[in-house]
Amino acid sequence: MNQESRIRLERVGKSFSAPAGAERGTAVLADVSLELASGEFVCLLGPSGCGKSTILNLIAGFERADSGEILLDGRAIRGPGPERGMVFQQPTLFPWLSVRDNITFGPRLAGQAPARYLPESERYLRLMGLQDFASHMPWQLSGGMRQRVALARAWLPNPEILLMDEPFGALDAQTRLAMQELLNEVWQTTKTTVLFVTHDVDEALFLADRILLMSARPARIRQELVVPFARPRDPEEMVTDSAYGKIKRDILHGVREEAAKALVPEPA
């Protein structure tokens, strides 16, 4: 990798012990090594249960690895930090706070003066198309709008690294496409380093500079693919590119092969 790497996982292993009543724990990550360069957008694909969210939780500092190293700018990650933001599959908004108060929750909790964060939060409200909904409550919004609030909230503190766990997984196809385009636009202006988990190959091809495909559990990185399409990307143009079909087929093949392995019961 030419650019300096922000995040580095070096032979990371992670198991979870057996919960009460269960016989065996789960070996989730076997030997995962990956790097994120500064400003890079990387998508992580893999079968359900292979450990994608676990990787995000490790980088976020919510979980500790059993073996190997997880480095941020060359230093071991020991816990959560403000330079790493997370967006979950469900928007997890505070139901009793307005859209604006949800978005500004972090800086307000940190005791920042409104003059410091309000101009930027108004910018995100506009970027996310929420300027007319700033005083609405979460229950007055559609699912896609709620996810836009969650995105704005994660982006407002200007994290250096955004960890996104299937953020558009619960949205309908049209809203999802609109959100992908929006994310792409905002990312072009901020150049935040992003690690984005998805099950959707088209989504990964539209968003990512690089795609990492994980194997079935216990997981390692099975395949890496540099997405060759120039930016800015147009989803309609991309799917008619002569290279698109073959690349999509290659990834789908890998995803389906690993998903089939994941469905075979582990030996007793």
Ligand SMILES: Nc1ncnc2c1ncn2[C@@H]1O[C@H](COP(=O)(O)OP(=O)(O)OP(=O)(O)O)[C@@H](O)[C@H]1O
């Ligand atoms: N805190 C935890 N305690 C015990 N087991 C856990 C914990 N977190 C994850 N696991 C187990 O680790 C495995 C991987 O979970 P993870 O959520 O990382 O998968 P995933 O790849 O994100 O799956 P999906 O695509 O369905 O979201 C699963 O078997 C899960 O049960």
Ligand SMILES: [Mg+2]
């Ligand atoms: Mg997950």
